[in-house]
Amino acid sequence: MADPFAEKRRWMVERQLRPRGIRDEAVLRAMDRVPRELFVEEGLRDSSYVDGPLPIGCGQTISQPFIVAYMTEALELSGRESVLEIGTGSGYQAAVLAETAARVYTVEVIPGLGAAARVLLEEKLGYRNVFFKVGRGQEGWTEHAPFDRILLTAAPAAFPPGLFGQLAEGGIALAPVGVDGQRLVRYHKQDGVVASDERIGVIFVPLV
Numbered sequence: 001m002a003d004p005f006a007e008k009r010r011w012m013v014e015r016q017l018r019p020r021g022i023r024d025e026a027v028l029r030a031m032d033r034v035p036r037e038l039f040v041e042e043g044l045r046d047s048s049y050v051d052g053p054l055p056i057g058c059g060q061t062i063s064q065p066f067i068v069a070y071m072t073e074a075l076e077l078s079g080r081e082s083v084l085e086i087g088t089g090s091g092y093q094a095a096v097l098a099e100t101a102a103r104v105y106t107v108e109v110i111p112g113l114g115a116a117a118r119v120l121l122e123e124k125l126g127y128r129n130v131f132f133k134v135g136r137g138q139e140g141w142t143e144h145a146p147f148d149r150i151l152l153t154a155a156p157a158a159f160p161p162g163l164f165g166q167l168a169e170g171g172i173a174l175a176p177v178g179v180d181g182q183r184l185v186r187y188h189k190q191d192g193v194v195a196s197d198e199r200i201g202v203i204f205v206p207l208v
């Protein structure tokens with residue numbers, strides 16, 4: 001039987017993401033492949049392709065599809081990168097990164113969420129290039145550093161300075177930053193120096 005969600009996914013890509021300016025074909029392909037309905041609470045599956053955030057339990061949310069696509073595109077991935085994600089949540093963003101980068105190291109502070117995401121990505125979806133850790137994301141993951149890309153999906157008041165030390169030369173980091181009103185900030189490390197530029201306004205849960 002045809003997957004009833006495949007059509008909803010196609011609609012999301014063609015009617016929401018492309019018209020709103022997502023251009024990177026690898027990102028659009030990833031959004032078309034990852035079954036978002038499996039990352040939300042069971043009763044919400046029918047709404048899983050509406051362009052908005054949804055609850056995933058423990059008071060946390062899965063980001064809206066456009067923001068996931070926008071952030072993944074802003075990471076300028078070639079497919080060869082090692083990526084650190086802070087804030088595993090449901091694991092949806094990690095799955096999109098698994099489709100567009102070489103390896104994904106994802107850190108979550110709430111043990112139940114980290115464990116559930118691991119079961120879904122490894123056992124149910126069969127990803128072999130995503131590695132999970134429960135802990136405080138501010139500390140990064142020194143054993144696997146440096147990372148070509150670092151993505152925060154929870155908002156700090158200011159980018160955790162220690163994480164810049166785990167960003168590879170030429171690397172890009174992206175984070176929602178701010179307390180009252182957040183902006184997505186993109187950082188680029190060149191010759192050991194980090195330059196930043198602000199992108200769109202966003203709403204993420206705070207980094208705790």
Ligand code: SAH
Binds near residue numbers: 062087109138154208
């Ligand atoms: N990327 C997720 C959505 C992020 S929700 C997805 O695709 O579903 C933000 C997540 O960041 C929450 O799960 C929250 O528990 C987690 N978080 C908050 N502070 C954190 C910290 N200091 N270290 C790691 N994870 C953190």
